[in-house]
Amino acid sequence: MELIVLAIKDIFRRKGKSLYLLVAIVIPVAILSTILLTFDNADSSLSNLASKFGFTLIVQPKNVRVDRINQIGVNTEEYIPEGVVREIEKRVREIILNPKDRIITVVRFYKDEKVLAGKYEVSSVVAGVDFKSELEAKPSWTLTDGRWPTSDREAVLGGTYASSRKISLNDTVTINGSEFKVAGILQNYNSSEDYMVFAPFAEVQKLFDKTGFVSVINIQNVSLDKDKKLLQAAVEDINRNIPNITALSPQQFSTMKYTLLKKTLKFLLAIVVATVAVSIFSIFNIMTSVLYSRVKEIGLLKSVGASRSQLLTIFLSEYLTIGLIGGMIGYPLGLFMTYLLDSFLLKLGTGVRVNLLYVLVALLVGVFCSFAASSYPIYRLSRIKITESFRTQWEG
Numbered sequence: 001m002e003l004i005v006l007a008i009k010d011i012f013r014r015k016g017k018s019l020y021l022l023v024a025i026v027i028p029v030a031i032l033s034t035i036l037l038t039f040d041n042a043d044s045s046l047s048n049l050a051s052k053f054g055f056t057l058i059v060q061p062k063n064v065r066v067d068r069i070n071q072i073g074v075n076t077e078e079y080i081p082e083g084v085v086r087e088i089e090k091r092v093r094e095i096i097l098n099p100k101d102r103i104i105t106v107v108r109f110y111k112d113e114k115v116l117a118g119k120y121e122v123s124s125v126v127a128g129v130d131f132k133s134e135l136e137a138k139p140s141w142t143l144t145d146g147r148w149p150t151s152d153r154e155a156v157l158g159g160t161y162a163s164s165r166k167i168s169l170n171d172t173v174t175i176n177g178s179e180f181k182v183a184g185i186l187q188n189y190n191s192s193e194d195y196m197v198f199a200p201f202a203e204v205q206k207l208f209d210k211t212g213f214v215s216v217i218n219i220q221n222v223s224l225d226k227d228k229k230l231l232q233a234a235v236e237d238i239n240r241n242i243p244n245i246t247a248l249s250p251q252q253f254s255t256m257k258y259t260l261l262k263k264t265l266k267f268l269l270a271i272v273v274a275t276v277a278v279s280i281f282s283i284f285n286i287m288t289s290v291l292y293s294r295v296k297e298i299g300l301l302k303s304v305g306a307s308r309s310q311l312l313t314i315f316l317s318e319y320l321t322i323g324l325i326g327g328m329i330g331y332p333l334g335l336f337m338t339y340l341l342d343s344f345l346l347k348l349g350t351g352v353r354v355n356l357l358y359v360l361v362a363l364l365v366g367v368f369c370s371f372a373a374s375s376y377p378i379y380r381l382s383r384i385k386i387t388e389s390f391r392t393q394w395e396g
Contacts, residue, residue, distance in 0.1 A: 025326030033334025057219035116174035128204025146184030283373035323370025327363035
């Protein structure tokens with residue numbers, strides 16, 4: 001305990017050099033903490049990140065006829081009974097086993113219809129959607145103008161549809177004889193959604209006398225996103241046990257979302273390892289210079305009876321304390337950098353979560369950088385003879 005107190009006093013006695021060393025240790029710790037925290041938050045809220053790549057599962061009517069698929073690739077003539085939704089959710093729940101794992105279900109109803117937009121009737125795909133569940137499953141869904149509908153007689157238009165028809169906010173479109181006020185314009189995503197008219201799900205069902213039927217059922221689930229085998233088991237189970245439907249995973253394997261996340265993490269961790277290595281080299285040079293300037297102090301300590309092991313303990317305690325302080329400062333700095341990264345660049349909407357395991361990792365990395373950089377010069381200088389320590393200029 002006395003050696004630690006002595007080490008802390010030495011740190012404060014050499015404030016400038018100690019601060020220089022501290023900054024060199026804080027930087028790699030902060031970078032590592034930022035990367036670990038960002039990916040931990042993204043992994044915890046994978047559904048937010050994964051939504052940008054599509055749904056986990058899509059369920060559609062079985063054997064959809066090619067001539068029933070319109071020009072933008074949407075089935076608008078064949079439907080599934082709405083009661084199937086609960087059966088699918090039950091099947092998925094039995095596969096994933098975790099009762100706390102959330103299943104987000106999004107249903108849509110599609111219909112090809114002549115829509116009166118301004119003075120002209122144009123053939124359009126009308127999509128009945130539950131805007132609340134759509135936004136829950138797809139946080140990346142954004143509007144370029146306006147707001148999301150709050151009443152049954154409001155609609156959202158795809159960006160390309162609105163611009164090509166020269167329709168603006170607060171204009172009206174008439175669907176099957178019913179007028180809808182345009183509340184928002186959807187951002188273009190280079191997908192079929194750019195050409196659609198979106199209206200409240202139940203209202204569109206009523207307009208076309210199809211209450212109780214849906215065109216497609218989309219499922220979002222984190223466990224299935226992470227596990228390719230689990231996803232395949234869910235697809236096979238649904239197709240085997242529920243008649244007249246076909247379940248499939250979009251983009252061949254939905255697990256590519258999680259795989260991409262893990263590969264990116266490994267790549268960035270490799271960069272951090274390289275950063276830590278460079279930092280250790282820099283800290284080594286700084287510590288060597290600092291220690292060489294303390295050669296006379298080492299000689300004085302030896303002249304009053306300090307043993308080699310005591311010298312090693314004193315100097316290691318001092319620099320390991322700096323490493324520990326570097327870890328303590330680096331982690332909260334990493335938290336702050338994670339917040340800035342999420343708020344202004346990634347915009348995952350995950351916020352910042354404190355992870356106690358990463359606190360320990362930050363402290364260990366700080367101590368490791370300090371130990372790796374200081375152990376060799378301390379060991380070398382602890383072997384110096386008293387007579388050599390009082391040279392006018394000491395050579396290593």
